[in-house]
Each structure stands twice: as C-alpha cells, then as structure tokens.
Amino acid sequence: MRQKLSVKAPAKINLALDVLHKRPDGYHEVEMIMTNVDLADRLELTELRRDEIILESTSGFVPDDQRNLAYQAAALLKKKYRIKQGISIKIDKQIPVAAGLAGGSSDAAAALRGLNELWQIGLSYDELAELGSEIGSDVAFCVHGGTALAKGRGEVIQPLDAPPPCWVILAKPSIGVSTADVYRRLRTTEMKHPDVKGMMRAIEEKNYEGICHNLGNVLEDVTLKLHPEVRQIKEKMESLGADGVLMSGSGPTVFGLTRHESRMQRIYNGLRGFCGQVYAVRLLGEKNP
Ligand SMILES: C[C@](O)(CO)[C@H](O)COP(=O)(O)OP(=O)(O)OC[C@H]1O[C@@H](n2ccc(N)nc2=O)[C@H](O)[C@@H]1O
Ligand SMILES: Nc1ncnc2c1ncn2[C@@H]1O[C@H](COP(=O)(O)OP(=O)(O)OP(=O)(O)O)[C@@H](O)[C@H]1O
Numbered sequence: 001m002r003q004k005l006s007v008k009a010p011a012k013i014n015l016a017l018d019v020l021h022k023r024p025d026g027y028h029e030v031e032m033i034m035t036n037v038d039l040a041d042r043l044e045l046t047e048l049r050r051d052e053i054i055l056e057s058t059s060g061f062v063p064d065d066q067r068n069l070a071y072q073a074a075a076l077l078k079k080k081y082r083i084k085q086g087i088s089i090k091i092d093k094q095i096p097v098a099a100g101l102a103g104g105s106s107d108a109a110a111a112l113r114g115l116n117e118l119w120q121i122g123l124s125y126d127e128l129a130e131l132g133s134e135i136g137s138d139v140a141f142c143v144h145g146g147t148a149l150a151k152g153r154g155e156v157i158q159p160l161d162a163p164p165p166c167w168v169i170l171a172k173p174s175i176g177v178s179t180a181d182v183y184r185r186l187r188t189t190e191m192k193h194p195d196v197k198g199m200m201r202a203i204e205e206k207n208y209e210g211i212c213h214n215l216g217n218v219l220e221d222v223t224l225k226l227h228p229e230v231r232q233i234k235e236k237m238e239s240l241g242a243d244g245v246l247m248s249g250s251g252p253t254v255f256g257l258t259r260h261e262s263r264m265q266r267i268y269n270g271l272r273g274f275c276g277q278v279y280a281v282r283l284l285g286e287k288n289p
Contacts, residue, residue: 003047005118009110010040010284011101012141013168013248013255016199017217021188027137027153028183031196033160033203034138035147036284037168037255041095041107043070045114048086053078059093062104069108072135077115080131087115096277098176100249102138109142113288125288129157138249145288149200162285164206167264171237172253173229174276182222182250191218212244212257223251230254233275240270 012034020029048054055064055071062068066075074087089111095103112128115121123131125144132139137154149158194216202210224231230247233254237245241263242256258264268280 003118005045005114007043007045007110007114008040009043009095009103009106009142010036010038010145011095011103011106012036012138013101013170014217015163015211015215015246016194016196017219017249018193018196019186019188019191019218023153028186028188029152030150030154032150032154033147033196033199034141034150035163036145037170037281038284039095039101039170039279039281041103041110042092043107043110043114044090044092045111045118046088046090047118048088050086051084052086054086054088055091056089057091057093059091059097061097062091062093069104069135069139070111073108073111073132074115076131076134077112077119077121081119081121083119085119087118096172096253098178099172099253100177100247100251101170101253102142102249105136105138106142108132108135108139109145112139112143129155143288145284147203147285149196160200160203161206163203163211163283164208165285166208166257166259166283167261168281168283169237169242169256169258169264169267169271170248170253170277170279170281171233171256171271171275172277173227173233175227175229175252177223177227177251179250182219182226185222185226186219192216193218208259209243215244215246217246217248219250220247223247227252233271236271236274237267240267242267
C-alpha cells in the first residue's frame with residue numbers, strides 16, 4: 001500500500017511588524033508578531049514508486065513546478081537526506097495568493113512537516129524551520145505555527161501564548177503585491193515603529209483591547225501609497241465597527257478584529273461586494289500538533 005498523509009497549512013497574520021534596519025545581505029532585520037488563523041490550504045502527500053515530484057493545485061494562480069514553494073520543500077528534503085522515493089503533492093488552495101497571508105510559505109512548511117513524518121526522517125520542528133528558512137523568511141514560523149515573535153529576517157522564532165479568541169475578518173482586494181517591491185520602497189528613516197513589546201505584553205495578559213491598541217505594521221504605509229484601495233478597505237472596516245484594523249505582511253489583505261458574532265456578520269456583509277475576497281475566520285493561535 002502506498003503511504004498517504006494529509007497536512008493542514010494555515011494562513012498567518014502579522015499583529016505587529018517592525019523593521020529595524022536594512023542588512024548588508026539585502027534583507028531587513030524585523031521584529032514581528034505572527035499568529036495563525038483558521039483559513040487553511042490542505043496538502044495531500046502520496047508516495048510514488050518513481051523517483052519524481054509531481055505537484056497539482058486547485059488554483060490557477062500558483063505554479064505546479066519547481067517554482068512552487070511546496071515543491072521546493074520536497075526537493076530540499078530529498079536532496080539533503082538522499083530520499084529515493086517519489087512524491088505526489090496535491091494542494092487544495094484556500095488561502096488567497098500573494099495576499100500577505102503566507103500561503104506559499106505555509107504550504108512549504110506543511111510539506112516539510114508531512115514529508116518528515118512520511119519519510120521518517122526524524123527532524124525536530126527547530127531543524128525543519130532552519131531548513132525551511134532557505135525557502136523563504138516566513139517558512140520557519142509556519143513550521144511551528146501558533147503565535148510567535150519572529151526576529152532576524154523572520155527565521156528566529158520565539159513561541160508566545162495564544163491570544164484571546166476573537167473573530168478575524170480578512171479582506172483582500174483583487175490585486176497582488178510583491179513583498180520584495182514593498183521592502184525595497186520602505187524608507188527606514190521615516191517609519192512609525194509599532195510597540196512590539198506592548199503587543200507581547202497584551203498577548204501574555206490575554207488583554208484583547210491591548211492587542212487591538214498595539215496593532216502596527218511599518219509596511220502598511222508603503223502599500224497604502226501604492227494601492228489606495230487598501231486604505232479604502234481599512235476605512236470601511238473601521239466604520240463597520242472592527243475593534244482593530246491592520247494590513248497583514250506586505251499586503252494587500254487587511255484584517256479586522258471583533259469578539260462579537262453579530263458585529264463579525266455586519267463587517268463581513270458590509271465588505272462583500274466592496275472588495276474581491278472576504279473571509280470571516282477565528283484566530284487559531286495554538287502551535288501545530
Ligand atoms: C512580509 C512578511 O510576509 C511578513 O511576515 C515577510 O517579512 C516576508 O516573508 P517572505 O514572503 O517569506 O519573504 P522572502 O520570500 O524570504 O523574501 C522576499 C523578498 O522580500 C524581501 N525581504 C524579506 C524578508 C525580510 N526580512 N527582508 C526583506 O527585505 C527581500 O527582498 C526578499 O527578496
Ligand atoms: N504553494 C504556493 N502557494 C501560493 N503561492 C505560491 C506557492 N508556491 C509559489 N508561489 C508563488 O509565490 C508568490 C507569493 O505567494 P504567497 O501566496 O505565498 O504570497 P504572500 O501571502 O504575500 O506571502 P508572504 O505573506 O509570506 O509574503 C505567488 O506569486 C506565487 O506564484
């Protein structure tokens with residue numbers, strides 16, 4: 001019987017994103033607080049007799065070859081651990097692409113976790129995260145999942161407690177944003193830094209109001225200037241009564257927080273039709289099993 005495994009790949013949002021400086025290697029030194037939400041892709045991994053990697057996805061927007069980050073994860077493990085078995089990766093894509101929600105990174109991380117188990121390689125999450133950061137800066141967080149402070153270029157992970165439960169409304173306009181372009185346009189001397197320590201304290205104290213108060217992302221201004229429709233979505237979400245509103249990552253997805261189901265419904269309904277894709281999901285916040 002061929003071995004099969006199904007792995008979940010949840011999206012992330014950045015509750016806080018600060019950039020300290022640009023590094024000599026071209027990356028930016030960051031301090032970010034990331035957490036998972038229950039919008040997820042699902043990867044079905046099936047062993048193949050032939051030594052090859054086959055990738056399919058339900059989305060027309062993602063590559064199905066070595067450009068796919070989940071393909072790169074499988075290729076990396078095969079090369080490093082001299083795995084001779086082939087693998088079929090089927091991605092049921094639910095996370096919008098190029099959205100600031102780390103869809104590709106989470107698929108890569110899920111492939112690493114799943115193949116580590118399927119091929120019985122025996123790596124720890126720390127080891128998988130280190131490998132994953134060769135693929136992208138967000139992959140390390142996605143290997144661990146849950147809620148974490150990420151430093152370095154995003155690959156140095158310090159786990160945090162889960163924030164208190166709440167609804168997260170995600171709104172993505174019908175544009176894609178290039179992360180590299182947003183970082184390139186960032187002027188590190190003109191930034192309003194978010195209070196990352198304040199956010200960590202609020203999470204530790206399970207202080208929902210404190211979390212809403214400390215939301216901040218230095219990349220937001222860059223993307224808002226490039227795409228005024230992102231600002232319109234922010235303003236709309238605020239006027240519909242979200243307690244805190246912020247752009248995730250390099251955007252363009254904007255998220256809003258509320259604890260009340262009736263208000264979640266109001267925000268969700270108010271945004272549908274106004275904006276490309278809208279989701280109402282829960283904060284996950286807990287680490288991957
Ligand atoms: C915006 C965030 O998603 C927030 O979580 C991440 O910082 C970006 O993570 P990512 O998409 O996994 O990023 P990568 O694929 O590693 O890098 C894409 C590009 O973004 C820029 N980049 C990324 C991370 C970082 N700390 N500094 C950077 O300057 C680099 O130009 C890089 O070429
Ligand atoms: N499995 C994948 N899922 C989505 N995109 C992928 C995948 N593999 C490669 N890509 C490519 O990566 C690019 C960015 O996609 P992704 O959805 O990961 O962006 P993102 O949500 O902005 O990521 P981040 O928040 O980490 O910056 C897309 O243009 C896509 O072509």
